[in-house]
Amino acid sequence: MIGFIGTGNMGSAMIGGILKGGIYSPSDIIVSDASPEALERMKGDFPGIATSSDNKEIARKAEILVLAVKPHIYGPVLTEIGSLIPPTTITVTIAAGVTLEKMTAWLSDKHRIVRTMPNTPALVGEGMTALCPNGNVAAADLDRIRAIFSSFGKCEVLPESQINGFTSLCGSSPAWVFMMIEALADGAVLEGIPRAKAYPMAAQALLGSAKMVLETGKHPAELKDMVCSPGGTTIEAVSELESHGFRSALIEAVRVCTNKADFLSGD
Numbered sequence: 319m320i321g322f323i324g325t326g327n328m329g330s331a332m333i334g335g336i337l338k339g340g341i342y343s344p345s346d347i348i349v350s351d352a353s354p355e356a357l358e359r360m361k362g363d364f365p366g367i368a369t370s371s372d373n374k375e376i377a378r379k380a381e382i383l384v385l386a387v388k389p390h391i392y393g394p395v396l397t398e399i400g401s402l403i404p405p406t407t408i409t410v411t412i413a414a415g416v417t418l419e420k421m422t423a424w425l426s427d428k429h430r431i432v433r434t435m436p437n438t439p440a441l442v443g444e445g446m447t448a449l450c451p452n453g454n455v456a457a458a459d460l461d462r463i464r465a466i467f468s469s470f471g472k473c474e475v476l477p478e479s480q481i482n483g484f485t486s487l488c489g490s491s492p493a494w495v496f497m498m499i500e501a502l503a504d505g506a507v508l509e510g511i512p513r514a515k516a517y518p519m520a521a522q523a524l525l526g527s528a529k530m531v532l533e534t535g536k537h538p539a540e541l542k543d544m545v546c547s548p549g550g551t552t553i554e555a556v557s558e559l560e561s562h563g564f565r566s567a568l569i570e571a572v573r574v575c576t577n578k579a580d581f582l583s584g585d
């Protein structure tokens with residue numbers, strides 16, 4: 319049985335993916351939440367799953383336990399249920415700054431823990447998640463966790479030392495991509511394209527470009543070169559972007575974002 323403590327945006331996105339992917343049936347899922355309204359919503363959205371207002375019940379019953387509450391709620395929740403989680407349970411974290419070391423202090427050095435970092439596109443089934451297992455997680459355990467996160471996107475195992483860089487690259491970058499879509503649409507409006515059409519057009523251009531990287535396996539620079547005909551319009555704009563430090567701005571964005579995450583997690 320898989321249990322979720324917290325059924326907000328991420329908890330419900332994960333449950334939606336798991337059910338859609340057929341990894342668990344509703345009767346194998348149990349959830350708890352501090353909010354009675356959230357539990358009612360879960361019953362309506364996912365008929366057949368078990369709900370409880372008691373986190374302890376989830377801690378006792380779940381073989382895989384997902385802590386889907388905000389980072390500052392981890393302390394109170396683990397103080398409440400930590401002693402009830404068997405070491406054989408695979409405990410999954412999804413919160414920024416909750417390190418394996420902190421989890422070990424709340425549980426024990428015998429517990430199986432997988433620190434993960436999903437991103438917002440998980441809400442539409444296109445997530446990118448990093449998985450950092452501790453030394454007690456066996457290969458078969460990790461396969462089970464991989465199957466869960468693959469049901470709403472892609473996932474990769476990373477050493478925990480790279481999690482803050484990953485969080486910048488995949489957790490924060492959607493904000494920068496949304497800014498890019500907004501700015502491209504402003505440019506289109508300047509050229510007379512109606513705003514309502516400009517946003518989905520810009521988003522589709524980004525989606526298609528991302529798919530080309532994933533599906534052709536070509537280097538992004540090669541794909542860029544394919545669009546730039548000699549003396550053409552695109553290379554004119556590439557030159558303009560370079561003069562404004564476009565690529566360097568993005569490299570710096572990843573760097574400062576990672577530094578800030580290191581600072582906040584006390585690394």
Ligand SMILES: NC(=O)c1ccc[n+]([C@@H]2O[C@H](COP(=O)([O-])OP(=O)(O)OC[C@H]3O[C@@H](n4cnc5c(N)ncnc54)[C@H](OP(=O)(O)O)[C@@H]3O)[C@@H](O)[C@H]2O)c1
Pocket residue numbers: 323324325326327328329350351352353356373386387388389391394395412413414435436437438439
């Ligand atoms: N949303 C994302 O795209 C995203 C991406 C990556 C990682 N994450 C991480 O995922 C975690 C969950 O985020 P979220 O956006 O899903 O949060 P959320 O929508 O606020 O959901 C959290 C749920 O947990 C409930 N809760 C609060 N205290 C509780 C307690 N003591 N016991 C049981 N349930 C409790 C909340 O109820 P109340 O509303 O009544 O407090 C709420 O229903 C966070 O750690 C976040 O950093 C989220």
